[in-house]
Amino acid sequence: MATFSWITAGESHGPGVLAVLEGVPKGLALNVQDIDAALARRQRGYGRGKRMQIESDRVSILSGLKQGQTLGSPLTLLVKNNDERIDQYRTLTRPRPGHADFAGALKYGTRDCADVMERASARETAARVAAGAVAAQVLRAVGIEVLALVDSIGPVALDVPRLPLSALRALVLASEIGAGDAAREAEVVRAIDAARNAHDTLGGTFVVRATGCMAGLGSPMQWRERLDGRLAQALLCIQGIKAVEIGAGFAAATLRGSQCHDPIVRDESGALSRTSNNAGGIEGGMSNGMDLVLRAAMKPIPSLPSGLPSVDLLTGAPAIGVYERSDVCSVPAASVVGEAMVALTLLEALAERVTCATMAELIFEVNSMRSKHLGFLALQNPVFGD
Numbered sequence: 001m002a003t004f005s006w007i008t009a010g011e012s013h014g015p016g017v018l019a020v021l022e023g024v025p026k027g028l029a030l031n032v033q034d035i036d037a038a039l040a041r042r043q044r045g046y047g048r049g050k051r052m053q054i055e056s057d058r059v060s061i062l063s064g065l066k067q068g069q070t071l072g073s074p075l076t077l078l079v080k081n082n083d084e085r086i087d088q089y090r091t092l093t094r095p096r097p098g099h100a101d102f103a104g105a106l107k108y109g110t111r112d113c114a115d116v117m118e119r120a121s122a123r124e125t126a127a128r129v130a131a132g133a134v135a136a137q138v139l140r141a142v143g144i145e146v147l148a149l150v151d152s153i154g155p156v157a158l159d160v161p162r163l164p165l166s167a168l169r170a171l172v173l174a175s176e177i178g179a180g181d182a183a184r185e186a187e188v189v190r191a192i193d194a195a196r197n198a199h200d201t202l203g204g205t206f207v208v209r210a211t212g213c214m215a216g217l218g219s220p221m222q223w224r225e226r227l228d229g230r231l232a233q234a235l236l237c238i239q240g241i242k243a244v245e246i247g248a249g250f251a252a253a254t255l256r257g258s259q260c261h262d263p264i265v266r267d268e269s270g271a272l273s274r275t276s277n278n279a280g281g282i283e284g285g286m287s288n289g290m291d292l293v294l295r296a297a298m299k300p301i302p303s304l305p306s307g308l309p310s311v312d313l314l315t316g317a318p319a320i321g322v323y324e325r326s327d328v329c330s331v332p333a334a335s336v337v338g339e340a341m342v343a344l345t346l347l348e349a350l351a352e353r354v355t356c357a358t359m360a361e362l363i364f365e366v367n368s369m370r371s372k373h374l375g376f377l378a379l380q381n382p383v384f385g386d
């Protein structure tokens with residue numbers, strides 16, 4: 001796995017959305033049900049709209065697989081669109097504030113914003129989630145787990161229980177809103193219902209945690225190699241995400257240095273460890289061996305049933321932005337996309353660190369890196385440059 005990279009293709013109302021992943025090692029027994037489960041999780045979530053009732057996402061593997069095992073060749077994933085009507089789709093000349101419509105119409109020189117919407121739409125995130133579910137399987141094989149959960153919707157703040165990731169995952173999967181705070185779920189449902197009844201929409205925030213991430217992913221050597229920057233971009237490039245925090249995030253700006261930075265100590269066993277994790281597992285653009293903790297904020301859905309002030313691009317007359325059937329709140333779905341994006345970004349960073357062609361080689365290399373790190377932390381082999 002010299003490098004891992006991926007792209008998506010496809011339009012919202014075309015035949016489907018695709019992801020092509022390059023650099024998945026040979027010999028991964030791909031669990032297709034896991035990918036479908038991730039797709040189903042993206043479709044669920046209280047507050048989603050009619051489009052999700054039309055779609056029932058399932059992945060088809062078009063390349064890179066033989067008898068259920070990856071071949072090391074490009075892996076192509078297809079998620080078909082049931083709502084396929086790109087050539088018959090209505091003209092969209094009243095751009096919706098908060099969408100790509102207006103900027104895209106200017107950029108691509110069209111008065112039909114549907115041309116822009118087809119690709120800018122969050123339907124594309126189905127492909128990211130499918131790709132992320134593959135990345136998560138590779139990471140899981142080397143002991144790295146990623147989980148996202150919702151921690152606020154509109155005005156309702158939710159608790160993120162301090163539980164092992166597996167226990168947290170069980171709560172999140174059982175939750176209607178992708179959260180770990182069952183006690184406040186009814187309040188969130190009421191807030192979403194109230195927004196729907198008022199013909200309005202809601203945003204919110206979600207947390208992404210990764211455990212088992214070894215130190216040294218990312219690099220301080222060039223700005224674009226820094227893991228913090230890459231993870232921030234991975235979350236910010238999700239449709240509707242407007243802010244990202246790492247560790248203490250914005251709150252760090254209010255702390256004194258003595259309160260903020262995570263002390264390095266020797267624990268009971270004499271090994272080096274940290275007593276807090278305000279850094280969110282990243283220092284100097286590299287993972288530091290602690291859990292990665294990220295948080296993202298999503299703006300409210302810009303498609304409002306009552307519409308927002310706009311202009312008809314054909315006539316120049318004031319108009320109400322066109323309304324497309326829409327979610328009231330997509331934060332639970334966006335959190336699933338966030339989990340996928342973090343998994344994909346961590347796999348990219350891991351592939352830079354470890355060169356291998358097969359899963360067996362990957363596991364061997366990661367285990368050997370982990371034992372070197374353990375020796376270092378136990379002050380047994382402080383130098384392992386070779």
Ligand SMILES: Cc1cc2nc3c(=O)[nH]c(=O)nc-3n(C[C@H](O)[C@H](O)[C@H](O)COP(=O)(O)O)c2cc1C
Pocket residue numbers: 049098099100120121122125238239240241301302303325326327330333334337
């Ligand atoms: C999973 C997901 C589902 C979304 N569903 C909708 C939707 O149903 N209606 C809508 O107007 N926006 C929806 N959005 C948000 C828009 O895609 C987003 O606000 C728009 O692309 C502009 O965001 P940007 O300015 O960050 O690009 C969704 C976003 C995500 C991540």
